[in-house]
Amino acid sequence: MRSMRLTRALNPQTIALLGVLFINWLLFPGFFDVTWQDGRLFGSVIDVLNRGVPVAILAIGMTAVIATKGVDLSVGAVMAIAGAVAATMVTEGYPTYVAVPTALAAALACGLWNGILVTYFAIQPIVATLVLMVAGRGIAQLITEGSIVTFSDPALIFIGTGSFLGMPMPVIVAAVLLVASVVAVRSTAIGLFIEAVGVNRVAASLAGIRSRLLLVSIYTFSGFCAGISGIIIAGDIRGADANNAGLWLELDAILAVVIGGTSLLGGRFSIAMSVMGAIIIQAMNTGILVSGFPPEFNLVVKAGVIILILLMQSPLAGRLIEARRNSRLLSGKSS
Amino acid sequence: MDNEGSGTEFVLEARGVSKIFGQNRALNDVNFGLKPGEVHALLGENGAGKSTLIKILTGAYQPDAGDVMLGGERVQFRDPLDAQSYGIGTVYQEVNLLPNRSVAENLYLGHQPTRFGFVRKSLIARNARVLLARYGLDIDVEAELGSYSVAVQQIVAICRAVELSGKVLVLDEPTASLDKQEVDRLFEVIATLKAEGLAIVFITHFLDQVFAISDRVTILRNGKLIGTRPLAGLTRTDVVRMMLGKDVTFVPAVTGIEEREAGPPMVEFDACGKVGKVKPFSVWIHKGEVVGVAGLLGSGRTEMARVMFGIDQTDSGEIRVDKKRVDLKSPAQAIAHGFGFCPEDRKAEGILGDLSVRENIIIALQGKLGWFRTLNRDEQMEIAGKFAEDLDIRAHSYDMPVKLLSGGNQQKVILARWLATDPSFLILDEPTRGIDVGAHAEIVRTISRLREDGLALMVISSELDEIVAYSSRVVVMRDREMVAELRGDEITPSVIVQAIAAQPEGETA
Numbered sequence: 001m002r003s004m005r006l007t008r009a010l011n012p013q014t015i016a017l018l019g020v021l022f023i024n025w026l027l028f029p030g031f032f033d034v035t036w037q038d039g040r041l042f043g044s045v046i047d048v049l050n051r052g053v054p055v056a057i058l059a060i061g062m063t064a065v066i067a068t069k070g071v072d073l074s075v076g077a078v079m080a081i082a083g084a085v086a087a088t089m090v091t092e093g094y095p096t097y098v099a100v101p102t103a104l105a106a107a108l109a110c111g112l113w114n115g116i117l118v119t120y121f122a123i124q125p126i127v128a129t130l131v132l133m134v135a136g137r138g139i140a141q142l143i144t145e146g147s148i149v150t151f152s153d154p155a156l157i158f159i160g161t162g163s164f165l166g167m168p169m170p171v172i173v174a175a176v177l178l179v180a181s182v183v184a185v186r187s188t189a190i191g192l193f194i195e196a197v198g199v200n201r202v203a204a205s206l207a208g209i210r211s212r213l214l215l216v217s218i219y220t221f222s223g224f225c226a227g228i229s230g231i232i233i234a235g236d237i238r239g240a241d242a243n244n245a246g247l248w249l250e251l252d253a254i255l256a257v258v259i260g261g262t263s264l265l266g267g268r269f270s271i272a273m274s275v276m277g278a279i280i281i282q283a284m285n286t287g288i289l290v291s292g293f294p295p296e297f298n299l300v301v302k303a304g305v306i307i308l309i310l311l312m313q314s315p316l317a318g319r320l321i322e323a324r325r326n327s328r329l330l331s332g333k334s335s
Numbered sequence: 336m337d338n339e340g341s342g343t344e345f346v347l348e349a350r351g352v353s354k355i356f357g358q359n360r361a362l363n364d365v366n367f368g369l370k371p372g373e374v375h376a377l378l379g380e381n382g383a384g385k386s387t388l389i390k391i392l393t394g395a396y397q398p399d400a401g402d403v404m405l406g407g408e409r410v411q412f413r414d415p416l417d418a419q420s421y422g423i424g425t426v427y428q429e430v431n432l433l434p435n436r437s438v439a440e441n442l443y444l445g446h447q448p449t450r451f452g453f454v455r456k457s458l459i460a461r462n463a464r465v466l467l468a469r470y471g472l473d474i475d476v477e478a479e480l481g482s483y484s485v486a487v488q489q490i491v492a493i494c495r496a497v498e499l500s501g502k503v504l505v506l507d508e509p510t511a512s513l514d515k516q517e518v519d520r521l522f523e524v525i526a527t528l529k530a531e532g533l534a535i536v537f538i539t540h541f542l543d544q545v546f547a548i549s550d551r552v553t554i555l556r557n558g559k560l561i562g563t564r565p566l567a568g569l570t571r572t573d574v575v576r577m578m579l580g581k582d583v584t585f586v587p588a589v590t591g592i593e594e595r596e597a598g599p600p601m602v603e604f605d606a607c608g609k610v611g612k613v614k615p616f617s618v619w620i621h622k623g624e625v626v627g628v629a630g631l632l633g634s635g636r637t638e639m640a641r642v643m644f645g646i647d648q649t650d651s652g653e654i655r656v657d658k659k660r661v662d663l664k665s666p667a668q669a670i671a672h673g674f675g676f677c678p679e680d681r682k683a684e685g686i687l688g689d690l691s692v693r694e695n696i697i698i699a700l701q702g703k704l705g706w707f708r709t710l711n712r713d714e715q716m717e718i719a720g721k722f723a724e725d726l727d728i729r730a731h732s733y734d735m736p737v738k739l740l741s742g743g744n745q746q747k748v749i750l751a752r753w754l755a756t757d758p759s760f761l762i763l764d765e766p767t768r769g770i771d772v773g774a775h776a777e778i779v780r781t782i783s784r785l786r787e788d789g790l791a792l793m794v795i796s797s798e799l800d801e802i803v804a805y806s807s808r809v810v811v812m813r814d815r816e817m818v819a820e821l822r823g824d825e826i827t828p829s830v831i832v833q834a835i836a837a838q839p840e841g842e843t844a
Contacts, residue, residue, distance in 0.1 A: 189701045189709045192690075196698055199687045206646065206684055207752065208670040208702035267689045 012312040013260060013276045020283045020305065027291035040163035044290050046171075052282030053170040054079070054229045054246070058253035059260070059274040060181050061111075061225030064218045066257050068198045069266030070125035072222045074114060075253060077136025079230030079246030082107045084143040086231050087151050087240030096155035104227045110136065111223020115216035129219075133250065140242035150239035160235020170232045174275075177228065181221075182271050191269075194218065198266030256281055259309050280309070345404070346371050346534045347392060347423065347503050352401030354387050361387040363558045364401070369503060369534045374525060376537045376545040376566070378578055379555035380632055380797045382769050385538055388555065389505055392536075393425050394418035424496030428508040430488045432495070434481030439463035441480050442495050466494055470524045486517030490524050497528060504528060505536045510544060522548050540633040542571055542836070556580050571836040575631070579799050579832060598622070599658050601791035602674075602760050604643060606652030613638035615651050616817035618810060620760065620791040625782060627802035628795040629831045630812030636795045637679055638815065640762050643793070644676040645669040656760075670703055672760075675753030679764040679795070681742070685749045688738035692730045693719040695737045695748050700755045722751035727777060743774025750781065760791045767798060779804065799828040811835055 024031045024044070034043035058075050065072045082103040089099035110132055117128035151157075162169040185191040196204040197211045205211045226246070234240050259277030262269040284305055288298045311317055345368040354362040362384045369375055379385045390396040392403060394412025402409050405421055412418040415425065432441045439460045440447075447454045448462075463476040472490055480488055489509050496504055506525075510518045525548055529535060537549060545552060546566065554561040554577040561577045600619035608615035613635040620626050630636045641647045643654075645663030654661050656672045663669045666676070678684035687695055696719040701710055710718070719733045726747040730740055737748055746766060753761055763782070767775045782805050786792060796802050802809055809826050811819040811834040819834040 187709065188706050189704070190706050192694060192698070192701060193706070195690060196687050196694070199689045200683075202684050203678075203687055204698070206644075206666050206676060206678060207687075207699045208667045209698070210665070210667050210702075 011261070011273075012309055013273055013280065016259070016305070016309045016312070017276060017280050017283065020280055020287060024283065024287035024291065027287065027293075031287070031290065036166070039166065040168070041166045044286060046168065048279060048283045048286045049171045050168040051286060052279045053168075053174045054233055055249055055252045055256055055281060056174050056275045056278035057177060057225050057229040057232070058249060059256040059278045060177060060271055061222030062250075062253045062257050063260070063262055063269050063271045063274040064185070064194055065125070065222050066254070066262050066264060067194050067266055067269035068215060068218060069201075069264075070118060070215070070219070071129065071254060071264070072111075072114060072219065072226075073126065073129040073250050074110065074132035074136055075222060075226035075229075076246035076248060076250040077133050077140065078107050078110045078223050078226035079233060079249065080140035080240070080242050081110060081136055081143065082227035082230030083234035083240040083245045084140040084149065084242050086156060087149040087234050088143055090151045090153040090156055091149055096153055099153075099156065100159075100231060103231055104224065107223045107227020107230065108220055109223070110226070111220035112216065114223065115219030118219060119212040119215045137242060140240075140245075144240055144242045146242075148239050148241045152238065156231070156235045157238055158235070160232050160237070170236070173228065173232065177225070178271065178275055185271065190214070195267055195269065198269075252278070252281055255306065259306065261313060280305075345369055346406060348404040349388065349392060349398075350402045350404060352388070352391055352398040352403070354384075354391060354396060355399050360558050362391070362398075365555065365558075365560045367392070367553055367560070367563070369536060370551075371502075371534050372529055372532045373550040374529055374535045374537050374548050376539070376549035376552040377555070378538075378545065378552060378574065380578060382557070383555040383578075384558040385555055386507070387558075389425070389507060389536070389538065392418075392503075393423055393505060419500050422500045422502030423505070424500035424503070425505040425507065426489065426492045426496050426509055430485065430492050432480055432488065432492055434488075435479055437477045438467075438474065438480050438483070438491055439476040441491060442466065442476075442498065444495075446499070466498060467491070470494060470527055472524075484517065486513050486520055489513070489521060493521075493524060493528075497533065501533070503534045503536070505538075507538050508540070509537075510539055510541065518544065540631060542574060542631070545574070546571070554578055572833055575832050575836040576829075578631070579797060579828075579835075600655075601657065602643075603655040604649075604652070605655065607642055607649035607654060608651050609638065609642050609647045610650055612647060612815065613642060614816040616810075617652070618643075618793070618817070620793060622759075622791055623786055623789045624807050625786050625792045625794055625805045627806030627809040627826075628793060628812060629797075629799065629802055629809055630795075630835055631797075634812040634835075635815035635817075636812045637764055639812065639817070640676065640764050640793070640795060643669075643762055644674055646676075667702065670699065670756065673756075673758050674760050674762070675699070675756060675758040676762045677746070677749050677753065677764060677766055679768065681745055681749065681769075686737050686745050689736055691734045692723065692728070692737050692740065692748055693733040696722055696733075696751045696755055699752045703756055718755050719751075722754050723748075725754070726751050726781060741771065741774070743770035743778075746770055746774065746778060750778070754785075758790065761785065761793070763792065763794045765795055765797065767796065767801065799831055802826075802831070803828060813837070 031044045034041055034045060062072055062075065085106045086099045086103035089102060090096060114129050114132060117123045118125050159169055164172045193209050193214055196209055197214060201211055230246060233245050256277035257274045258264065259280055260270060260273035262274060284302050285298060288301060289295065347369045349365060349367040351364050351366060352362060353360065353364055365384065365388060367388060377385050387396065391398050394415045394417050404410065410421065412421065433444065442463045443459050448458050449455060460476050467474065467476065470490060472487065474483065474487065480491060493504065509521060513521065525535060539545060549566050551563060551565050552574065553563040556578065598621065601622045603619040605617050606615045616639055618626060628636050628639065642649050645665050645668050648664055654663055661672055687698065693715050697710055697715045700718065716733065723730065723733065728744050728747045728751065730744065737745060740748065767778050779801055782792060782794060786805065803826055806826060809821040809831060810817055811821065811831060813835060821830060821834065
């Protein structure tokens with residue numbers, strides 16, 4: 001029983017994260033140093049968490065989408081839209097408590113649009129969300145009127161750069177969202193329904209699950225997550241850059257979900273593991289930066305590590321491990 | 336043995352072939368011989384072993400026992416491509432060609448004549464025109480294949496198969512998506528091929544078509560050969576009887592199920608139907624009553640069930656539950672009225688393979704409760720345990736994926752799923768198909784028990800013994816139409832067989 005729990009804790013994601021952190025420590029001995037300064041924590045580990053937030057938040061929404069056999073390519077563009085709305089509104093004098101909810105509403109509307117295309121118009125998710133992936137940046141540019149909108153609204157900047165209880169504000173936001181979504185999914189029947197629809201949508205609807213409403217909600221939630229992520233990034237750079245905010249982050253988010261063990265074929269999912277995937281990705285990025293390697297290495301190393309993690313999760317690896325365990329069991333019996 | 340003479344008269348022959356999948360004998364010591372210049376119909380209900388036999392003959396499967404003989408010699412096909420090189424071609428119901436390439440390119444795909452590595456387009460087009468003209472098809476061969484009707488695409492696929500192989504042609508339900516004229520056109524092509532000496536295997540659900548073009552017929556049931564007969568001298572009733580396994584002399588064990596006309600019906604479907612799927616039917620079912628539905632595959636029986644469960648919406652008539660008129664726009668609405676539905680295709684429409692036995696059992700109940708009234712794990716375990724025990728579902732653990740269970744246990748899981756919702760009306764579509772004998776008997780017993788518990792049930796089945804054993808009325812379907820309703824003493828296998836087989840009036844074969 002105890003070995004069962006141990007093998008469960010030693011899943012590929014945990015091993016990978018520990019491995020990456022260990023290598024980071026070898027390359028940069030000060031990696032685990034954390035200091036207390038000006039009422040908040042500083043250090044590379046904190047930095048990994050903080051920088052990992054945008055992708056981690058995207059991955060929360062993306063997990064649910066991928067669990068239903070879908071994908072949401074538009075999240076990067078939705079981030080740009082949300083950032084553009086928030087930044088433009090505060091520069092035009094609206095208070096933060098109006099600007100932020102409006103930005104989130106815009107993101108929700110984007111998600112709703114995706115959901116309607118996917119369910120009611122039955123467009124394949126990859127195509128349906130591609131529309132907004134391309135058009136979304138255009139919309140964001142229209143909102144910012146083609147320029148980078150900078151602002152000095154203290155509340156909005158606080159969301160991106162402030163701290164609370166010693167932790168960076170983005171990390172707090174992500175943690176709250178993670179806990180809230182895990183609770184929402186697992187303490188209700190929503191998680192079960194998502195998995196049922198992902199495993200076999202026909203059978204799920206014949207069992208009485210209203211799969212359309214569920215799918216629309218999931219895409220809307222993914223848009224909502226992208227909105228939060230976009231506001232955080234805008235607050236962090238104190239401006240909205242319609243061209244670059246969230247650029248390619250949809251791919252990192254998909255990667256984080258896959259590293260987290262949710263299959264692109266839908267079905268079983270784990271939001272917490274997807275967030276872990278996002279942290280693994282960021283730990284690699286940060287590790288390469290702090291250890292002094294040129295950032296060009298980043299992508300190559302990242303690709304290598306990802307292939308490794310995916311191989312560890314592959315059915316072949318599973319069979320090999322099982323075969324070894326079996327042979328060990330057999331030899332143990334004979335001796 | 337029904338086959339006369341020695342094996343040498345056959346182009347292609349299966350001798351004593353068996354095929355086993357898991358614990359399931361899909362094919363059991365089957366003999367099948369194909370003569371040149373004949374159209375040989377292969378008949379049987381789903382799961383009879385037709386497709387397994389065809390896959391063995393065309394190299395997709397290797398037999399576990401027995402031999403495949405080609406021209407009297409034993410052969411072993413590595414794969415369908417290998418079989419093709421020996422002269423055996425197959426055309427499936429779905430056209431397996433490239434709709435966005437031209438007709439000519441499709442005909443010669445994979446063996447295009449080339450010069451210096453370049454495809455000789457004009458030569459291909461010329462050859463294609465000549466080839467199609469032989470079968471009376473005069474079309475623009477350089478137009479995209481997809482721009483033509485399914486019938487033309489079928490004929491192109493047949494020409495391709497004949498051109499590539501040329502001895503044996505297997506047609507696997509080629510007419511399923513064709514209308515009457517298109518079928519006639521296809522039959523002309525088949526007649527031409529037959530005259531050229533090709534041996535043709537013809538698989539279909541449509542008895543009319545079997546009688547229209549076939550010379551001999553082989554019938555399989557439950558993986559066993561029932562017989563090979565010349566079609567001349569057989570009646571439709573004979574064929575249906577062989578397919579469903581009923582002798583006219585058969586005397587059913589009369590179980591004496593009376594009709595329960597007392598009180599109003601639990602559910603009524605009054606002139607409900609769906610254009611293009613099933614013609615309007617009127618069926619009502621009382622509490623404590625089983626209405627059996629008999630009919631061959633493709634007769635509209637599953638389509639009727641889909642209308643009843645709100646998967647397809649009726650476009651006529653009305654549905655009443657407990658005398659109150661209801662609208663069924665989705666399965667969820669039907670379930671809210673106390674309906675349940677065990678689909679025929681368990682794997683594609685029934686089980687949630689990767690999810691656990693427990694989750695599969697509680698999913699419909701949870702669906703009924705909605706997103707927020709959640710059954711916690713303990714409650715789920717209790718419900719799953721109760722119904723699994725009730726139906727004797729054998730699983731190591733209720734947390735194991737349901738796809739690892741045997742077919743019979745999977746069927747019981749789906750039954751348990753509905754019983755957990757405390758239903759008042761259950762529709763079971765072929766509940767005993769593809770499951771082992773023990774589970775089969777248990778499910779039949781369960782149906783009787785549920786009837787005694789006061790459920791209204793509608794059971795679709797090809798097993799006439801079964802239908803006779805538990806039904807108080809039997810609805811017979813033919814050609815997407817409800818053609819008879821049998822009650823009382825009329826419920827015998829032979830009456831049902833006759834009702835299924837009767838030649839439709841005013842239609843020429």
